Amino acid sequence: MLKEALSAVLDKTEIGLLSSSFDVIGDIAIIKVPNDLSSKESLIASQILRAMKNVRTVLKQSSDVQGEFRLRDLNFVGGEEKYDTIYKESGCLFKINVKEVYFSPRLSTERERIASLVKNGEHILNMFAGISTFSIIIAKTRECEVESVDKNPRAIGFARESLKLNRHLKGKVNPILADATEFARSHKETFDRVIMPLPEQAKEFLEVAFESARDKATIHYYVHVPDKEFQDENWIAGHLKSLNLTKRYEILNWKKVREVGPRYIQAVADLKVYS
Numbered sequence: 001m002l003k004e005a006l007s008a009v010l011d012k013t014e015i016g017l018l019s020s021s022f023d024v025i026g027d028i029a030i031i032k033v034p035n036d037l038s039s040k041e042s043l044i045a046s047q048i049l050r051a052m053k054n055v056r057t058v059l060k061q062s063s064d065v066q067g068e069f070r071l072r073d074l075n076f077v078g079g080e081e082k083y084d085t086i087y088k089e090s091g092c093l094f095k096i097n098v099k100e101v102y103f104s105p106r107l108s109t110e111r112e113r114i115a116s117l118v119k120n121g122e123h124i125l126n127m128f129a130g131i132s133t134f135s136i137i138i139a140k141t142r143e144c145e146v147e148s149v150d151k152n153p154r155a156i157g158f159a160r161e162s163l164k165l166n167r168h169l170k171g172k173v174n175p176i177l178a179d180a181t182e183f184a185r186s187h188k189e190t191f192d193r194v195i196m197p198l199p200e201q202a203k204e205f206l207e208v209a210f211e212s213a214r215d216k217a218t219i220h221y222y223v224h225v226p227d228k229e230f231q232d233e234n235w236i237a238g239h240l241k242s243l244n245l246t247k248r249y250e251i252l253n254w255k256k257v258r259e260v261g262p263r264y265i266q267a268v269a270d271l272k273v274y275s
């Protein structure tokens with residue numbers, strides 16, 4: 001339907017370029033417009049709005065995800081100019097301002113996977129929680145407690161608002177505005193599971209995650225890795241060895257999460273930690 005609508009203004013190659021970087025978050029569509037197509041961006045927006053009745057706003061991403069809070073520049077292209085929306089995933093609702101917080105719908109399968117691994121009774125640390133998507137989806141079906149930490153005050157604000165929209169969680173989510181290292185080191189208890197969704201920098205925090213993990217805990221360690229290195233099955237073992245971690249660990253799983261660039265992927269290592 002969308003392709004059909006776009007074919008009124010773009011040729012096949014142009015449609016391919018556009019659809020590889022097209023996200024819908026709630027009622028907001030976010031597109032990346034290649035330079036060659038920038039003169040057609042208003043036309044593209046009108047076709048999206050015509051073809052997708054659930055979309056009310058079209059924004060253009062005009063920078064990479066950057067900075068400590070992992071934000072990107074977004075420019076209004078068509079429809080109603082707004083940046084707030086409500087997004088639904090795994091039966092949970094999330095309030096988001098797409099300019100003020102990091103969010104990607106492309107992690108939905110990974111969030112489901114992590115939720116499926118959690119057992120009732122776990123105490124979990126989500127070190128880079130954003131709007132608490134992982135945390136709330138886990139707590140929807142598991143009797144657990146999640147310390148959901150982020151440094152971006154707006155992300156923690158949206159996590160608190162989203163908790164009001166999801167009243168029937170089995171578990172408890174505690175949104176905490178803090179630096180992950182400071183929180184982890186000041187918190188006396190250790191955790192059954194530590195989630196580290198900050199792939200660009202996670203290696204700088206892995207030792208802290210290890211300190212926070214109790215015996216036989218699981219750490220989900222996300223990284224960005226060139227495609228070629230991911231193909232080398234020894235890469236992750238070598239990478240972890242180079243970090244000189246102080247506790248013993250076992251690699252339970254090493255898998256691709258999604259593509260993040262032409263030759264880069266986001267991958268995750270599930271680690272079992274021994275004290």
Ligand SMILES: C[S@@+](CC[C@H](N)C(=O)[O-])C[C@H]1O[C@@H](n2cnc3c(N)ncnc32)[C@H](O)[C@@H]1O
Nearest residue numbers: 068069102128129130133150151152179180197
């Ligand atoms: C990739 S986003 C997390 C996305 C989130 N897990 C999700 O599923 O939507 C990374 C988050 O880490 C936060 N962050 C970056 N450095 C941090 C730090 N030192 N301590 C706590 N949070 C941090 C950013 O503000 C950002 O919200």
